[in-house]
Amino acid sequence: MKPVTLKDIAEQLNISITTVSKALKDYPDVSKKTKGLVKELAKTLNYKPNTFAVNLRMKESKTIGLVVPVIVHHFFSNIIKGIISQAEKKGYLVIILQSNESYELEKKQVDLLLSQRVDGILISLANGTADFSHLNGIIQQGKPLVMFDKIAKIIKCSKIIIDDRKAAYNATQHLIDIGCKRIAHFRGALLPQNSIDRFLGYKKALLDNNFPYDPSLVYICELGDNSFEEGKENARKLLKDHNDVDGIFINTDLVAIGAMTEFKKHGVKVPEDINIVGFSNWFMSSVISPTLTTIDQPGYKMGKTAFKQLYKEMKAIKNKKPLPSKIITLETALIKRESTKSEME
Amino acid sequence: MKPVTLKDIAEQLNISITTVSKALKDYPDVSKKTKGLVKELAKTLNYKPNTFAVNLRMKESKTIGLVVPVIVHHFFSNIIKGIISQAEKKGYLVIILQSNESYELEKKQVDLLLSQRVDGILISLANGTADFSHLNGIIQQGKPLVMFDKIAKIIKCSKIIIDDRKAAYNATQHLIDIGCKRIAHFRGALLPQNSIDRFLGYKKALLDNNFPYDPSLVYICELGDNSFEEGKENARKLLKDHNDVDGIFINTDLVAIGAMTEFKKHGVKVPEDINIVGFSNWFMSSVISPTLTTIDQPGYKMGKTAFKQLYKEMKAIKNKKPLPSKIITLETALIKRESTKSEME
DNA sequence: CTGAAAGCGCTTACAG
DNA sequence: CTGAAAGCGCTTACAG
Numbered sequence: 001m002k003p004v005t006l007k008d009i010a011e012q013l014n015i016s017i018t019t020v021s022k023a024l025k026d027y028p029d030v031s032k033k034t035k036g037l038v039k040e041l042a043k044t045l046n047y048k049p050n051t052f053a054v055n056l057r058m059k060e061s062k063t064i065g066l067v068v069p070v071i072v073h074h075f076f077s078n079i080i081k082g083i084i085s086q087a088e089k090k091g092y093l094v095i096i097l098q099s100n101e102s103y104e105l106e107k108k109q110v111d112l113l114l115s116q117r118v119d120g121i122l123i124s125l126a127n128g129t130a131d132f133s134h135l136n137g138i139i140q141q142g143k144p145l146v147m148f149d150k151i152a153k154i155i156k157c158s159k160i161i162i163d164d165r166k167a168a169y170n171a172t173q174h175l176i177d178i179g180c181k182r183i184a185h186f187r188g189a190l191l192p193q194n195s196i197d198r199f200l201g202y203k204k205a206l207l208d209n210n211f212p213y214d215p216s217l218v219y220i221c222e223l224g225d226n227s228f229e230e231g232k233e234n235a236r237k238l239l240k241d242h243n244d245v246d247g248i249f250i251n252t253d254l255v256a257i258g259a260m261t262e263f264k265k266h267g268v269k270v271p272e273d274i275n276i277v278g279f280s281n282w283f284m285s286s287v288i289s290p291t292l293t294t295i296d297q298p299g300y301k302m303g304k305t306a307f308k309q310l311y312k313e314m315k316a317i318k319n320k321k322p323l324p325s326k327i328i329t330l331e332t333a334l335i336k337r338e339s340t341k342s343e344m345e
Numbered sequence: 346m347k348p349v350t351l352k353d354i355a356e357q358l359n360i361s362i363t364t365v366s367k368a369l370k371d372y373p374d375v376s377k378k379t380k381g382l383v384k385e386l387a388k389t390l391n392y393k394p395n396t397f398a399v400n401l402r403m404k405e406s407k408t409i410g411l412v413v414p415v416i417v418h419h420f421f422s423n424i425i426k427g428i429i430s431q432a433e434k435k436g437y438l439v440i441i442l443q444s445n446e447s448y449e450l451e452k453k454q455v456d457l458l459l460s461q462r463v464d465g466i467l468i469s470l471a472n473g474t475a476d477f478s479h480l481n482g483i484i485q486q487g488k489p490l491v492m493f494d495k496i497a498k499i500i501k502c503s504k505i506i507i508d509d510r511k512a513a514y515n516a517t518q519h520l521i522d523i524g525c526k527r528i529a530h531f532r533g534a535l536l537p538q539n540s541i542d543r544f545l546g547y548k549k550a551l552l553d554n555n556f557p558y559d560p561s562l563v564y565i566c567e568l569g570d571n572s573f574e575e576g577k578e579n580a581r582k583l584l585k586d587h588n589d590v591d592g593i594f595i596n597t598d599l600v601a602i603g604a605m606t607e608f609k610k611h612g613v614k615v616p617e618d619i620n621i622v623g624f625s626n627w628f629m630s631s632v633i634s635p636t637l638t639t640i641d642q643p644g645y646k647m648g649k650t651a652f653k654q655l656y657k658e659m660k661a662i663k664n665k666k667p668l669p670s671k672i673i674t675l676e677t678a679l680i681k682r683e684s685t686k687s688e689m690e
Numbered sequence: 691c692t693g694a695a696a697g698c699g700c701t702t703a704c705a706g
Numbered sequence: 707c708t709g710a711a712a713g714c715g716c717t718t719a720c721a722g
Binding site: 362379400403 | 708715
């Protein structure tokens with residue numbers, strides 16, 4: 001019942017703990033014979049090194065922390081999958097925490113992770129996060145930190161992102177290309193960098209095409225949760241205020257789907273009356289009807305890349321040769337589907 | 346840069362490590378004055394106990410392990426959310442691993458968690474798991490184990506489940522009630538208990554209503570991944586073999602959505618030509634068109650319940666009073682939507 | 691090739 | 707009220 005220790009093996013074999021330890025780790029200065037005996041006994045006794053002791057000695061836990069705003073979103077669960085699978089390959093375990101888009105929780109969780117002494121931290125910020133001292137805290141402790149998707153530009157650490165501005169520009173340009181004349185935007189909350197960038201991309205596309213920029217056509221997802229409900233809510237408002245709008249670029253697929261549901265209820269046809277482009281390419285978007293034109297965002301790859309970068313930095317820190325921070329931008333793609341008309345020739 | 350230890354505090358205050366430790370933990374036999382001094386200094390130095398050392402001494406890690414077949418499924422990501430939120434409340438961290446429906450991986454991951462010396466394990470089995478020695482291994486080590494959703498009846502541990510048989514019975518009964526005459530079933534893989542139970546519920550409903558049971562109407566999701574593709578595949582087969590079928594009870598929403606997509610492609614109307622009931626009530630099912638009639642399965646609650654049970658057992662084991670295993674069955678509900686006709690009077 | 695010893699940072703039974 | 711000491715299980719520099 002009690003776990004087997006090095007001492008148990010040493011006693012049974014009448015050798016020292018030192019030798020047992022070395023034998024198991026294939027040190028060159030242990031005789032082949034001894035190694036054989038030790039390894040065999042370790043196996044039959046089902047010896048497993050006590051991680052707590054190893055961690056204490058080695059000052060590392062082979063564990064990383066991950067903080068995401070939400071888990072139950074297709075994009076984030078894909079990222080998680082990417083991170084975990086990559087971490088496993090390198091022998092790292094992942095502790096996952098969800099900030100629920102709350103700054104308070106996020107701060108507390110970073111603290112938790114730090115006192116758990118994880119070897120590194122991966123984070124995607126909550127919408128509510130405007131103060132970054134908790135992140136600087138990580139860096140000050142000399143722990144590697146990699147941010148992904150929802151980042152803070154101001155923090156000096158590696159970041160895995162997409163070019164939100166460019167992607168949003170392309171989405172808006174597509175609406176223009178198919179002939180939309182009045183293009184609205186449902187944007188995300190005010191703080192997150194990516195909702196700012198998507199908004200700027202939208203605006204730039206308009207201006208580059210000599211469209212007037214009309215602030216009243218920009219609807220903010222007020223609850224800040226990018227939900228189905230917010231899409232419905234904003235669609236209702238839009239219908240009331242601007243029934244001349246013929247195209248909308250929407251911050252997130254889920255919001256777009258909410259909007260489409262609301263339009264359908266009011267007899268407004270997509271894409272005949274209004275063309276819609278979403279963002280993220282959730283699986284759902286390919287099975288609803290009409291299927292949703294959107295920007296594909298590589299979640300799984302983002303997760304993998306984030307871990308890889310963190311891993312490099314953890315190794316570098318261990319070798320006392322800290323790496324410079326790096327910003328990696330992943331490619332996105334416009335996926336044309338039924339919610340937007342075909343391009344005109 | 347180097348983390349602050351008890352020793353650092355003791356030296357600065359010219360008292361013993363023992364007293365510092367006791368003061369921080371509010372032992373009654375330390376003077377108020379000393380406590381004050383220690384706590385203040387600990388705060389200014391930003392002291393955080395070294396978890397590795399605490400774990401080693403206390404023989405517990407305040408960490409649990411979680412193994413799920415997939416993360417990127419609405420049902421499972423909801424469960425994960427439930428587990429994490431509950432664990433956080435009790436001061437536990439969660440290490441998450443994904444078995445990818447592979448027995449080999451699952452076994453390896455359980456081993457990993459065990460050698461990481463987590464305090465308890467939460468698991469939902471892979472479809473491929475037919476051998477359970479790795480689970481017995483957990484129990485033999487005296488670690489609490491709680492299974493949820495995809496369980497093995499044979500293992501003696503607590504389980505959080507739904508009554509799959511009853512839920513499937515209700516789903517099938519609903520198809521009968523609305524007038525279906527030829528009812529097919531798309532079932533899950535052969536091994537998992539829940540796909541067996543859902544199949545049995547389907548069969549029993551038929552027999553109780555004096556419908557003949559026709560094995561050729563039962564399609565197995567061969568890939569075993571309960572995917573969109575499998576739904577399409579089986580729908581194609583069904584259309585070829587049995588174009589008289591007017592109702593299908595499908596093992597999982599995602600498969601049902603795949604089937605509906607295929608039917609639409611072939612001009613088969615849901616629910617006019619074929620009525621469909623899914624299983625799980627994924628969010629997606631409420632936004633596709635037609636919306637999908639399904640069985641609501643309480644993922645978030647299942648996660649919460651699973652952690653609560655594990656927590657009780659961890660506490661009990663610590664107090665040397667192991668608890669008897671418990672099977673908790675959560676309620677499900679039939680959610681009637683557009684993919685099935687209204688009931689006849 | 692083998693082993694005694696120190697030390698990682700903590701907790702707690704025990705002595706005073 | 708305070709503290710010396712043992713010990714959790716490991717790793718590794720050092721001596722032989």
